[in-house]
Every structure is written in C-alpha cells, then in structure tokens.
Amino acid sequence: MNHTTLKIIYTNFWSHPVRSLGLVILTAIASVTLLSGVIFSKSLDAGFEQLSSRMGADLLIVPYGVDIQNQSILLQGDFNHHTLPREVLDFVQKLPGVTAASPQFYISTLSASCCDKKVNIIGFDPKTDFTIKPWIRKTYKNDFIPGSVIVGSDIQIENGEKIKFFDKEFTVVGTLEPLGNKLDQTIFADVETVELLRQAAASKGYNISSEGGPSSILANFEEGTDFEKISQKIQEQFNDLQVIQRKNIFDNVIATARSFKIAVWLIAGFFLFTVIAVIYIAFTVSTNERKREFATLLIIGATRKKLADIVLGESLLASGSGAIAGTLFGAVGIISFRFLIQENLQIPFLLPNISAIILTIVGALFIPVIAGVGASYHIAKKIGNIDVYTALKEDA
Amino acid sequence: MILNGNNITKQYTRRGEKFSAVNNADFFAWSGDFTVIFGESGSGKSTLLNALAGVTKPTSGNVEIDGQPLFSLNDEDLARLRNERIGYIPQNAASLSAFTVAENITLSSSLYNKKIDKEHIKALLDKLGIAHLANEHPQNLSGGELRRVAIARALANKPDLIIADEPTSNLDEENSRKVYSLFARLARTGVAIIVATHDKTAFGYSNRTYHMKSGTLIPDIGEYGNL
Numbered sequence: 091m092n093h094t095t096l097k098i099i100y101t102n103f104w105s106h107p108v109r110s111l112g113l114v115i116l117t118a119i120a121s122v123t124l125l126s127g128v129i130f131s132k133s134l135d136a137g138f139e140q141l142s143s144r145m146g147a148d149l150l151i152v153p154y155g156v157d158i159q160n161q162s163i164l165l166q167g168d169f170n171h172h173t174l175p176r177e178v179l180d181f182v183q184k185l186p187g188v189t190a191a192s193p194q195f196y197i198s199t200l201s202a203s204c205c206d207k208k209v210n211i212i213g214f215d216p217k218t219d220f221t222i223k224p225w226i227r228k229t230y231k232n233d234f235i236p237g238s239v240i241v242g243s244d245i246q247i248e249n250g251e252k253i254k255f256f257d258k259e260f261t262v263v264g265t266l267e268p269l270g271n272k273l274d275q276t277i278f279a280d281v282e283t284v285e286l287l288r289q290a291a292a293s294k295g296y297n298i299s300s301e302g303g304p305s306s307i308l309a310n311f312e313e314g315t316d317f318e319k320i321s322q323k324i325q326e327q328f329n330d331l332q333v334i335q336r337k338n339i340f341d342n343v344i345a346t347a348r349s350f351k352i353a354v355w356l357i358a359g360f361f362l363f364t365v366i367a368v369i370y371i372a373f374t375v376s377t378n379e380r381k382r383e384f385a386t387l388l389i390i391g392a393t394r395k396k397l398a399d400i401v402l403g404e405s406l407l408a409s410g411s412g413a414i415a416g417t418l419f420g421a422v423g424i425i426s427f428r429f430l431i432q433e434n435l436q437i438p439f440l441l442p443n444i445s446a447i448i449l450t451i452v453g454a455l456f457i458p459v460i461a462g463v464g465a466s467y468h469i470a471k472k473i474g475n476i477d478v479y480t481a482l483k484e485d486a
Numbered sequence: 487m488i489l490n491g492n493n494i495t496k497q498y499t500r501r502g503e504k505f506s507a508v509n510n511a512d513f514f515a516w517s518g519d520f521t522v523i524f525g526e527s528g529s530g531k532s533t534l535l536n537a538l539a540g541v542t543k544p545t546s547g548n549v550e551i552d553g554q555p556l557f558s559l560n561d562e563d564l565a566r567l568r569n570e571r572i573g574y575i576p577q578n579a580a581s582l583s584a585f586t587v588a589e590n591i592t593l594s595s596s597l598y599n600k601k602i603d604k605e606h607i608k609a610l611l612d613k614l615g616i617a618h619l620a621n622e623h624p625q626n627l628s629g630g631e632l633r634r635v636a637i638a639r640a641l642a643n644k645p646d647l648i649i650a651d652e653p654t655s656n657l658d659e660e661n662s663r664k665v666y667s668l669f670a671r672l673a674r675t676g677v678a679i680i681v682a683t684h685d686k687t688a689f690g691y692s693n694r695t696y697h698m699k700s701g702t703l704i705p706d707i708g709e710y711g712n713l
Contacts, residue, residue, distance in 0.1 A: 092596075092597070092598075092599050093596070093599070094593065094596040094597050094599075095597075097585075098582065098584075101582075101584035101585065102584055104584075105583065105584045382578065382579075382580035383580050383581075383582050383583075385541075385576075385580070386576075386579050386580045386581070386582070387582075387593075387597075388541060388565075388568075389539070389541055389568065389574045389576060389579070390568070390569060390574075390593055390594040390597065390639065390640075391565050391566065391568045391569020391570070391594055391597055391598065391643075392565060392597055393561045393562050393565040394561050394565075395561060395562070396565075396597075477542065478536055478541040478542055478576070479532060479533060479536045479541075479542050482576050482577065482578040482579070482580075483532075483577075483578065
C-alpha cells in the first residue's frame with residue numbers, strides 16, 4: 091500500500107469519528123473478553139491442577155461444625171480451633187482398605203513480624219503425610235528440622251531469614267510454588283515445629299489450638315473401597331466429626347468454576363459476534379455511501395484490488411486499534427486484579443505460564459482482527475467488482 | 487495513438503428483460519482528433535464512453551488502444567493504462583471529500599507515487615478558473631466548480647486520450663467555452679479528445695462527429711443544424 095492509499099484509509103477513518111471509535115471500542119471489548127475468558131479458564135484449570143495435587147486424598151475428616159460446603163476447607167483449612175480427638179488417626183489408619191492417613195494442624199497466629207495481618211500455619215506429619223510433602227519436595231528436598239518453616243509464595247521472606255511468632259524465631263527454609271489460592275499466604279511446618287509454636291504461644295498466655303488434637307485427617311483408600319462403609323465405621327466410633335469424600339467438595343468448587351467459565355465464554359462469544367455484525371453493517375452502509383468515490387478512484391487508475399484493499403484496510407485499522415487497546419487493557423487488568431479475583435471468587439486462580447499468556451495475547455489480538463477484516467471481506471469483494479456506470483448513476 | 491472500438495455491444499437487464507444500451511458500435515479516434523458524440527439522454531453515450539475508457543467491459547466487441555485490446559489486460563495493467571493514457575471525465579464524477587481540491591486533482595499521480603508536475607497543475611487550475619479553490623474541500627464547492635475539478639483531475643496526468651461525458655454540464659456559457667478551448671488546444675498538441683454531449687457549443691471545436699440514438703452510433707453526421 092502506498093502513502094495515498096494509507097491516507098485514504100486514515101482520512102476516511104477519521105471522517106466518521108463516532109462510527110470509527112464505536113468499532114474500536116467494540117473490538118476492544120471483544121479482545122478484553124476473549125483475553126480474560128481464556129486467561130480466566132486457564133487460570134482456573136491451573137489452580138485446580140495445583141489444588142488437586144495438594145488435595146490428593148480420597149477422604150477428609152474434620153470436626154463437626156466445620157463448614158464443608160465452603161471450599162476454603164480445601165484451600166486453607168479451618169482455623170476456628172476445632173480439633174479432632176487424637177484417637178481418630180489411629181482408628182482410621184487401622185481401617186481395612188485405608189492405605190494412608192495423616193493428620194493436619196491448622197493454626198492461626200496473631201500479627202507476626204513478617205506480615206501485616208495474621209498468618210495461618212498448616213502443620214503436617216512428615217512421616218505419614220502424602221499431600222503436602224510431595225508438593226513441598228518440589229522446592230525443599232531436605233529433612234524437616236524442628237524450628238524451620240516453609241512459606242507460601244506470597245509471603246515475602248527469603249530462605250534463611252527468620253520469622254518470629256510469640257517471640258520465638260523460626261527459620262524459613264523454602265518458598266513454595268504459587269497455587270493461586272490462600273495457601274500462597276500460608277506457612278507450613280512439621281508437627282514438631284507446630285508443637286514448639288504451641289508452647290511459645292502458651293508461654294505468652296495464648297491458646298492457639300485445643301489440646302493438640304489434629305484439625306483434620308486425610309486418608310487414601312485402596313481402589314474399589316466403599317467410601318460409605320468407611321465413613322459409617324468412623325462415625326459409629328466417634329461423635330462430632332464429619333467424613334467427607336473429596337469428590338463431593340470438588341464437585342461444588344468445580345461447578346462454581348464451570349459457571350464462571352461458561353459465563354465468560356458466552357460474553358466473549360457475544361462480543362465477537364457483535365463485532366462481526368456491526369463491522370459488516372457499518373461497512374455496508376459506508377461503502378454504499380462512497381460508491382461514487384470508489385468508482386472515481388477506479389477511473390483515475392486504481393486497481394480493483396486497491397479498492398478492496400481500502401475497505402479491508404479501514405476495517406483493519408478499526409479492528410486492529412480496538413484489539414491492541416483491548417488486549418493491553420485486559421492484560422494489565424488481569425495481572426493487576428488477579429489477587430482481587432482470587433479473594434472474591436474463593437476459587438483457585440493461578441495465572442498460566444508465560445508462553446500460554448503470550449499465546450493468549452496473540453489470540454486476543456488476532457481473533458477480533460480476523461473477525462473484523464473477515465466481516466468486511468465480502469463488502470471489499472463487492473467494491474472490487476464495482477460497475478462504474480451503475481455506481482455513478484445510482485448515487486448521482 | 488489510435489483508439490479503435492469494434493462491434494461494441496453492452497447489454498443490461500431491466501425488469502427481467504435484456505436491452506442493449508449500446509448496439510454494435512464501431513468507433514475510432516486518432517491523435518489530435520476532437521470527436522463529439524451527440525445524442526439525447528438515455529441514448530447510450532455514457533455506456534459507450536465507459537467501454538472506450540476501459541471501465542466497463544462490453545458484453546461483446548472490443549476496444550483497442552494502439553492495437554492493444556483493453557479487456558484482455560489484467561486488472562493491474564488496465565488500471566495503469568487508465569492512469570497513464572486516459573483522462574476520463576464521467577458524468578457524475580465524485581471527489582474524495584476528505585481530500586482538498588489540490589489533493590483530488592493530483593490523486594492520479596499520487597496513486598502511483600509519481601512526481602507531481604506542480605507547474606502543470608497550477609496552469610490547469612488557472613485555465614479552469616479554480617486556482618483559488620486549491621485548498622478547499624469538495625463539499626464546499628458548487629456543482630460547476632466540482633465539474634472543473636473533475637476535468638482538471640482527468641488532465642493532471644497529461645493523458646493522450648481524453649474522454650469526457652457531458653463535461654460542461656453545470657457550467658455557464660463562459661466556462662463551457664473555456665473547457666472546450668482547453669480541449670481544442672490539447673487536441674492541437676496530439677491529444678485525442680472524445681466528448682459526449684448535447685451541448686451544441688462543442689460542435690464548433692470538433693473535427694469529427696457521431697450521433698448516438700437508441701444505442702446505435704452513427705458516424706459523421708455533419709453540421710448539427712441538420713440533425
């Protein structure tokens with residue numbers, strides 16, 4: 091395209107500022123919804139993948155009163171001082187069909203030196219644990235030394251630095267990979283460290299958990315084991331506890347996430363369709379108004395291809411500007427507000443890796459542009475086949 | 487230069503029925519000819535000129551410039567030929583509203599990144615009496631001024647064939663004479679001029695005449711008074 095062709099495209103774009111800006115805004119919205127739709131879905135998928143590996147247990151036992159409908163039990167445990175009797179763990183470990191059972195201790199501290207707000211601590215037993223350890227092993231491969239802790243990715247303390255709880259210092263020995271949920275703001279410690287913490291709290295007059303019983307027990311079954319039977323046996327033996335199958339809790343979380351995903355995709359699809367429809371209508375009207383201009387250009391030596399290029403160029407300018415603006419806006423928005431999204435939706439939300447993000451950005455840039463230019467293609471083809479005599483006569 | 491049209495027929499469909507706007511027309515023009523095609527509205531003059539200018543392909547027949555059949559050329563070559571050799575002034579030519587008069591006139595050069603002959607453009611604007619409008623936009627011009635802009639644009643590239651369809655419509659007598667005088671001067675320099683009109687002023691400048699009636703082209707009709 092030479093300078094004059096570009097000038098024709100540019101001047102025509104600005105000679106109808108309302109129409110042109112309308113198209114730009116519409117394409118920008120399509121790009122934003124497309125970008126956020128894909129990133130949102132991918133973030134949910136990545137969050138679930140991480141959550142699933144974290145919550146790799148078939149069964150969860152928690153004290154009565156813990157809100158099991160709220161998925162936060164999966165994400166961060168329950169820090170309301172509910173504990174299970176110590177004997178539950180022994181009983182579950184010995185049940186036929188149970189291959190592994192391990193306790194977890196949920197402790198909530200007061201304001202700590204590291205954080206502006208109180209910190210949640212999850213204690214686990216390295217000897218029996220099968221959910222946290224595999225995950226921690228990705229970043230920390232040594233034995234767990236009493237007095238050392240591992241921090242979630244959002245707790246900004248470097249390895250080797252100290253963190254103080256109840257005037258007792260603990261050493262940070264590892265930082266975990268992001269999970270995209272509240273576990274990123276949680277501290278993990280083995281049972282011995284948890285005991286040290288409990289003693290430190292007690293010496294300052296705080297009771298941070300009841301009588302040292304586990305906050306929850308996670309268990310795995312042999313394949314083909316009947317969950318109902320196991321649950322019945324546990325509940326016959328102990329009162330005041332709830333036995334939850336992992337699937338039931340996940341179903342709830344997955345259903346919520348699926349609704350969000352569907353809504354986001356529907357919105358993205360709607361705007362993409364609107365872009366196609368509006369560009370088609372706007373360019374049909376605009377080219378009909380300008381038939382004589384196109385006929386005149388043909389007469390003075392423009393090729394028919396150039397006429398088509400002008401129409402496609404105008405649509406490219408409108409949809410391209412919109413897609414660039416929308417993608418920038420969407421990318422900045424998602425990256426800036428991901429914590430807010432995580433906080434408000436209460437579902438795992440973990441940004442995908444950089445190559446997936448770049449691919450999504452490229453898609454959000456090109457799909458609305460292809461849709462926009464594609465919508466004007468038929469009109470461009472019609473203008474390329476314009477009959478000069480009819481065009482000049484019709485609009486005279 | 488010679489323009490040669492043989493057996494040109496152009497059919498259109500109106501209310502489901504075919505009719506011939508131009509019917510087996512034979513036409514030729516040499517360099518330096520000032521040809522006038524006279525005929526009433528709807529006689530097929532514009533359709534014939536569109537075919538001669540290479541913008542409308544006839545249903546049958548052919549048009550050649552210097553032996554080169556126009557409609558066997560591809561889009562690009564035909565466009566370039568129109569740009570370099572033909573100055574066509576159609577009846578209802580438009581101007582690009584976003585461009586100034588000067589930009590509209592030099593559009594045929596700038597489309598192909600050609601160097602603009604500013605002296606030539608200035609002289610054209612002066613001769614057509616629109617030099618003072620160079621920086622105006624077309625929407626601020628009268629019908630007569632727009633007509634002169636279309637004429638200037640057709641002449642801007644110094645074509646060797648000028649085809650004009652009712653070039654003096656919207657013009658007063660004085661401006662009509664200016665236009666025909668300009669065409670006559672160009673014809674004397676070897677440019678072939680073809681004018682379709684029902685303005686009898688044109689006959690005083692022509693050396694060849696045709697009469698068009700109901701799609702049929704009749705050559706050498708002689709004095710217009712005999713029509």
